[in-house]
Amino acid sequence: MTIFNLTPYKHLLPAYGELRVQENRTRNIIIMDGKITKNEVGSKKGLSARVLSGGIMGFAASETISESEVKKVLEKAKRNADYLKPFEKNTQGALQFNPFQHSMDLSTKKSLRSTSEILRFLMEVDAYIAKTYPDLKSRMVRLIELDMEKDLINTPGSVLYSLWTRSHIYIRMIKEKDGIPYSYYEILGGAGDFEDHFEKPEDLYPTVDLAYKRLVDKTEAVEAKAGMADVIIGSELTGILAHEAVGHTAEADTVLSGSFIGHLVGQQVANEKVSLVDFANTYNGELLAMPVFIDDEGTKAEDAVIIENGILKGFMHNLQSAEKLGVKPTGNARAFDFFDEPLIRMRNTAILPGKDKIEDMIASIENGYYIMSSSNGQADSTGEFMFGVQLGYEIKNGKLGRALKETTVSGMAFDVLKSTTMLADDLQFFNNGYCGKKQMMPTADGGPTLKCRMNIGGN
Known part of the structure; x- marks a missing residue:
């Protein structure tokens, strides 16, 4: 989808200017030793502009996204450039533009899972760790997600819509031997949504088993020769x-x-x-x-x-x-x-x-x-x-x-x-x-x- 169609406002751009609307969305869930210690989502969304005036690039931003705010942000960006002129010794020369138009939506095409479904998934992974490796001193299962969505236009003619996502599950284990704690973690996932990487909790169990084996190896480790x-x-x-x-x-x-x-x-x-x-x-x-x-x-x-x-x-x-x-x-x-x-x-x-x-x-x-x-x-x-x-x-x-x-x-x-x-x-x-x-x-x-x-x- 388009956050806010900027194309109708291209005529407001000066000899060189940029307009960008962007929203970042995050999810952060932490399960420590079977307890949900964090379950939060966040979003930051707004409008920004850059304007080249007298060889100086000015920048301005606003949390409000509207037609009137587009004009205000462009005006403020120019004022900021003009304000900087007495303090800038090196002004900008002729820029080499390479305009391009592209649309990219990399969000999942699968049905999205609810927060409760994702929590149950993570709790099942944690339960497997607890049952299979009861000798652990501590364990953590954590989900971190980021979506970055943006619309952009500039004077030379570039137009961009982009939606990029990534989702990772972190698995950390701590084991104690002779009073000394040892830790090891593995990270699963990558670019894409939760649904693109994680279908069933049991799909993660081989990685859990490998992480535990490597943790045991660390408890029997030797020092390298410097x-x-x-x-x-x-x-x-x-x-x-x-x-x-x-x-x-x-x-x-x-x-x-x-x-x-x-x-x-x-x-x-x-x-x-x-x-x-x-x-x-x-x-x-x-x-x-x-x-x-x-x-x-x-x-x-x-x-x-x-x-x-x-x-x-x-x-x-x-x-x-x-x-x-x-x-x-x-x-x-x-x-x-x-x-x-x-x-x-x-x-x-x-x-x-x-x-x-x-x-x-x-x-x-x-x-x-x-x-x-x-x-x-x-x-x-x-x-x-x-x-x-x-x-x-x-x-x-x-x-x-x-x-x-x-x-x-x-x-x-x-x-x-x-x-x-x-x-x-x-x-x-x-x-x-x-x-x-x-x-x-x-x-x-x-x-x-x-x-x-x-x-x-x-x-």
Whole structure:
């Protein structure tokens, strides 16, 4: 459906302007040890405008959506631009527009379940955990859903309607041994509504069983030997590396602010086997988890090739950064809420797969580690990163050994990519988290299992 048809108001737009109406809807249910501790839904809905006046972009927003408010928001956006003129040294040059029209409704085509039906579903999963694994100290089943719906028009002629949804169930278990608590979680679901991912509670039981097995492994874990090591990282960690440690350094606003890779275009920054792309909407003809066909400035979204065969090729752009650097905009301008101004943000950022097999990668390591999932991650504009390790295993004489105690891996992203020697053929994308650059934003990232060298914490 259309939130509010903006097309009749195109004649109100100035020489360059944008109008966007957006509604974000959320659901958050938490069941802790058999008790419903949270059951809430939320919605944020409103109107925003950007106007270019005298080389300065002004922004304004309102919670009211009406014909009269469209005029007021446009006028206020122009006033804000005019107000900023005495304080802005660098005015905007000629923007390179790539208008496009697209409509996308990715909501489920199945019958929606009621809140009571969803609660019963989650309670059944919790009951299975409690009955099957009574030795657990604590357990949690959590559902998080997000719908983002928007209408957008701009002066060059872009028209967008978009409805994107995602739904995830988080299962966390805590087990105690010798007075020490150990935890492990799994995440199920992805882009789409609850009904698209979860049909019967028993469909989740194999994942519950796997999570418990891995939790038991952690209670018998050993510490890693600290220092540089041969490491295999799973797809989830590869995606975090692509997003946090590489992607943020290649956002053009970061580049213009002094990112260290700004002067490395055309140079080798990774092993020649490594390619990294921020995909706009599809890969190999399949729709990705965070598809963007038109960004929140009205630019047609294009794939942004960052690294190709080890060579740094370019960056992710909005209209302003593309003009300043003399390149084509890639459609990476995104805003989370209606009251947020579009910023350069990632969409579906991934290292491309290779042709290796995971078993061959493990067999190639005499002493090293297989890091399967991460608990958190952070990086800075230099590409230096540190990621928490939720689950990992030793590799001894080419075979998996004991589980590792929770630890960290760290390093410089491009040193790690230069050390990469094997990439598996198992590309996966993940979209359960948020990117927190100034405003929250759902993104997707991924990659294959890969073999590299990095620092690991431990004894």
